[in-house]
Amino acid sequence: TSPVTQRVHESAWAHVTGKALYTDDLPELQGTLHAALGLSPYAHARILKTDLSKVKASTGVITVFTASDIPGDNQCGPIIKDDPILADGLLQYVGQPVFIVVADSHEHARKAARLAEYEVEMLPAQLHPRAAAADGQLVIPPMHLRRGDAQSRLAAAPHRIQGQWQVGGQEQFYLEGQIASAIPGEGNTMLVYCSTQHPSEMQHIVAHALHIGSHQVQVVCRRMGGGFGGKESQSALWAACAAIAASHLRRPVKLRADRDDDMQVTGKRHDFCYDYDAGFDADGRLLGLSVQMISRAGFSADLSGPVATRAVCHLDNAYFLSDVDVRALCAKTNTQSNTAFRGFGGPQGALLIEYLMDDIARHLGKDPYEVRRSNFYDPDPANERYLTHYGQPVADNVLQPLSEQLHQEANYAARREAILAFNRQSPVLKKGLALTPVKFGIAFNVTHLNQAGGLVHIYLDGTVLVNHGGTEMGQGIHTKILQVVARELGVSADKVRIAATDTSKIANTSATAASTGTDLNGKAVQDAAIQLRQRLSALASRLSGAPETAVHFSDNQVTAGDWTMPFAELIQKAYLQRIQLWSDGFYATPGIHWNAAAMQGSPFQYFAYGAALSEVIVDTLTGEWKLLATDLLYDAGQSINPAIDRGQVEGGFIQGMGWLTMEELVWNKEGKLSTHAPSTYKIPAVSDCPAHFNTRLFSNVNAADTIYRSKAVGEPPLLLAFSVFFAIRDAVAAIHSDFKGHVPLAAPATPEAILNAVQTMQSTLK
Ligand code: MTE
Ligand code: LUZ
Ligand code: MOS
Numbered sequence: 001t002s003p004v005t006q007r008v009h010e011s012a013w014a015h016v017t018g019k020a021l022y023t024d025d026l027p028e029l030q031g032t033l034h035a036a037l038g039l040s041p042y043a044h045a046r047i048l049k050t051d052l053s054k055v056k057a058s059t060g061v062i063t064v065f066t067a068s069d070i071p072g073d074n075q076c077g078p079i080i081k082d083d084p085i086l087a088d089g090l091l092q093y094v095g096q097p098v099f100i101v102v103a104d105s106h107e108h109a110r111k112a113a114r115l116a117e118y119e120v121e122m123l124p125a126q127l128h129p130r131a132a133a134a135d136g137q138l139v140i141p142p143m144h145l146r147r148g149d150a151q152s153r154l155a156a157a158p159h160r161i162q163g164q165w166q167v168g169g170q171e172q173f174y175l176e177g178q179i180a181s182a183i184p185g186e187g188n189t190m191l192v193y194c195s196t197q198h199p200s201e202m203q204h205i206v207a208h209a210l211h212i213g214s215h216q217v218q219v220v221c222r223r224m225g226g227g228f229g230g231k232e233s234q235s236a237l238w239a240a241c242a243a244i245a246a247s248h249l250r251r252p253v254k255l256r257a258d259r260d261d262d263m264q265v266t267g268k269r270h271d272f273c274y275d276y277d278a279g280f281d282a283d284g285r286l287l288g289l290s291v292q293m294i295s296r297a298g299f300s301a302d303l304s305g306p307v308a309t310r311a312v313c314h315l316d317n318a319y320f321l322s323d324v325d326v327r328a329l330c331a332k333t334n335t336q337s338n339t340a341f342r343g344f345g346g347p348q349g350a351l352l353i354e355y356l357m358d359d360i361a362r363h364l365g366k367d368p369y370e371v372r373r374s375n376f377y378d379p380d381p382a383n384e385r386y387l388t389h390y391g392q393p394v395a396d397n398v399l400q401p402l403s404e405q406l407h408q409e410a411n412y413a414a415r416r417e418a419i420l421a422f423n424r425q426s427p428v429l430k431k432g433l434a435l436t437p438v439k440f441g442i443a444f445n446v447t448h449l450n451q452a453g454g455l456v457h458i459y460l461d462g463t464v465l466v467n468h469g470g471t472e473m474g475q476g477i478h479t480k481i482l483q484v485v486a487r488e489l490g491v492s493a494d495k496v497r498i499a500a501t502d503t504s505k506i507a508n509t510s511a512t513a514a515s516t517g518t519d520l521n522g523k524a525v526q527d528a529a530i531q532l533r534q535r536l537s538a539l540a541s542r543l544s545g546a547p548e549t550a551v552h553f554s555d556n557q558v559t560a561g562d563w564t565m566p567f568a569e570l571i572q573k574a575y576l577q578r579i580q581l582w583s584d585g586f587y588a589t590p591g592i593h594w595n596a597a598a599m600q601g602s603p604f605q606y607f608a609y610g611a612a613l614s615e616v617i618v619d620t621l622t623g624e625w626k627l628l629a630t631d632l633l634y635d636a637g638q639s640i641n642p643a644i645d646r647g648q649v650e651g652g653f654i655q656g657m658g659w660l661t662m663e664e665l666v667w668n669k670e671g672k673l674s675t676h677a678p679s680t681y682k683i684p685a686v687s688d689c690p691a692h693f694n695t696r697l698f699s700n701v702n703a704a705d706t707i708y709r710s711k712a713v714g715e716p717p718l719l720l721a722f723s724v725f726f727a728i729r730d731a732v733a734a735i736h737s738d739f740k741g742h743v744p745l746a747a748p749a750t751p752e753a754i755l756n757a758v759q760t761m762q763s764t765l766k
């Protein structure tokens with residue numbers, strides 16, 4: 001275990017007592033006004049005339065702002081500038097914001113927002129990614145990665161499977177919706193409280209929209225009620241709109257999205273369509289692979305480029321791909337602009353290879369786990385099966401021992417036998433089992449984003465205030481950062497407080513994303529704390545007469561041989577001697593590089609690994625199913641906080657299970673999202689946790705020099721949910737004993753999809 005002691009989440013007391021302050025809970029200043037957004041009713045149309053007279057006349061309305069009221073750039077795109085804050089003449093999806101209405105209350109603003117009348121010229125709406133891609137409607141140029149000669153290996157392969165498949169998108173469903181509250185200050189300054197994973201980008205976008213400098217904008221976020229990627233770029237719209245209104249009115253303006261609006265306005269996980277062609281030998285080893293992936297980008301690029309890159313770089317998941325040809329297309333459709341969601345394209349890339357592993361096994365009549373294992377990367381650097389298709393060595397590979405440990409401890413072999421026996425005597429209820437591995441690359445795949453800053457203040461009573469660039473969304477980053485500082489200064493946790501994330505404290509931060517929050521910011525605050533400790537060690541050495549190397553900091557005491565002094569007393573002595581009692585810190589991840597054109601390089605600092613074994617029972621008459629048991633094993637390296645890490649593993653797993661089995665996004669013919677509330681969009685509940693739910697951390701030490709040799713944990717566990725999908729597929733396959741061939745199960749595997757698969761199998765194989 002790590003040298004840092006285990007703690008509960010630093011805000012647990014506030015979460016459970018309801019005293020945690022989220023953006024909407026902050027005391028409202030006198031004169032605060034409330035905004036709502038007027039949304040496009042059309043998927044694709046040109047506005048000829050907008051009549052806002054009924055909006056303006058509605059009860060409590062103060063005023064309305066449209067695109068022409070934006071003093072600076074009407075733009076909130078994170079990379080490519082194709083994302084207007086407010087639609088300016090062209091409507092590109094149902095739900096696109098067109099105007100801001102400001103009223104004396106939230107309800108008055110919301111009621112008024114619906115009263116706009118438009119005269120439009122309707123344009124053809126593109127709602128289907130495949131059709132869009134076929135027409136060349138893309139938000140960015142296609143990506144292409146090649147190694148070896150896939151076509152000739154495919155042609156020569158003894159076995160070959162070809163087909164098309166797709167997986168659905170997913171709403172982030174953070175419990176706290178998007179919200180921003182803007183407070184104008186003197187000299188055109190703007191303070192914005194915003195629920196965001198990316199305060200610095202909010203600052204820059206607000207500055208551009210208001211046509212002021214970044215030094216005039218301050219963005220603050222103490223915590224989010226969940227982000228899951230949905231507040232990485234798309235909190236910008238809300239921050240910008242609140243700030244635009246506040247800037248004009250010179251009064252505080254709060255903009256909070258109701259769930260329906262939030263779901264209709266903001267982007268989600270990209271749904272993906274696949275075309276695949278895989279060649280393999282009699283053992284199920286892949287020989288050649290050709291894949292085209294089409295993602296639904298929506299109406300603008302947002303983060304679709306980096307998402308597609310991560311999908312391409314996770315097509316291998318745990319497996320060596322010798323000769324491979326991958327294309328990725330980001331299709332432009334008249335729907336919400338899809339964005340980051342836990343895993344960031346990684347799940348969509350890796351899911352396809354797992355689907356192929358499963359198909360290959362069923363084609364050959366082999367156990368899927370055996371086929372998976374025979375395709376693993378080889379841990380030997382001398383072996384050619386050591387390099388990913390993008391050229392990065394899979395160093396520190398623990399796939400084999402980790403999967404084998406789970407296989408043993410969760411009794412895969414015995415349970416496989418028991419399930420075969422059960423299914424033989426059970427005609428309607430069928431059980432299924434799957435063991436799936438995960439390998440996930442850690443670092444932003446955009447190299448320059450891998451940097452972070454920290455700032456540590458020690459006050460005269462010996463208490464410590466910490467700022468860092470990361471944001472808290474429930475994942476526990478503040479707890480881990482607090483542990484780092486407490487350990488480095490040898491003070492107890494109650495002496496350390498993590499301040500709200502604030503752009504005026506740490507400049508030019510990256511989003512808290514790509515699971516790198518603690519890796520980056522943990523190292524940055526450690527750098528700051530070590531500088532402080534060195535200054536204090538020098539002083540303690542002078543006071544004690546002992547060498548600096550003999551000075552130790554622990555339990556709120558500073559010791560040097562027989563000499564000892566309370567930490568707080570040493571701080572007072574340091575102050576009197578005019579020693580600087582605060583320090584900044586910085587970190588940039590070493591050794592990573594990426595050639596985007598060739599799609600080659602070593603974009604990741606290291607890999608995180610895991611494996612999952614799930615067992616399900618399926619009712620083949622209704623398509624209903626239940627998760628009976630799950631065993632998870634995750635490699636968090638030398639975990640900084642095992643309790644928090646286990647929580648991340650369980651939460652990620654259940655969220656991934658929701659994506660693959662329950663959550664279904666449906667747009668109607670007019671392009672309106674029909675599933676825009678929990679009444680029609682089903683996410684997993686606590687009752688969906690399996691009765692047997694065993695989560696363990698794999699005993700490992702990160703080979704890379706990360707903070708205390710820990711590994712990231714935020715996103716990779718979502719992919720452990722593949723085990724549930726393939727266990728369901730295993731159960732469906734069992735409707736024919738000794739079945740060989742393709743099980744036509746759609747993703748998400750909703751009861752409807754399961755029933756479809758069962759009926760297709762029954763009708764084609766009588
Ligand atoms: N856990 C909670 N409780 N809430 C969240 O919003 N977001 C996930 C993950 N775990 C999330 C979460 C996502 S998408 C990421 S990228 C990481 O947390 C970000 O935090 P980290 O880098 O500190 O792990
Ligand atoms: N790359 C990545 C990114 O791997 N994860 C991210 O969340 C991200 N965000 C923005 C740009 N690149
Ligand atoms: Mo997480 S999708 O990188 O915010």
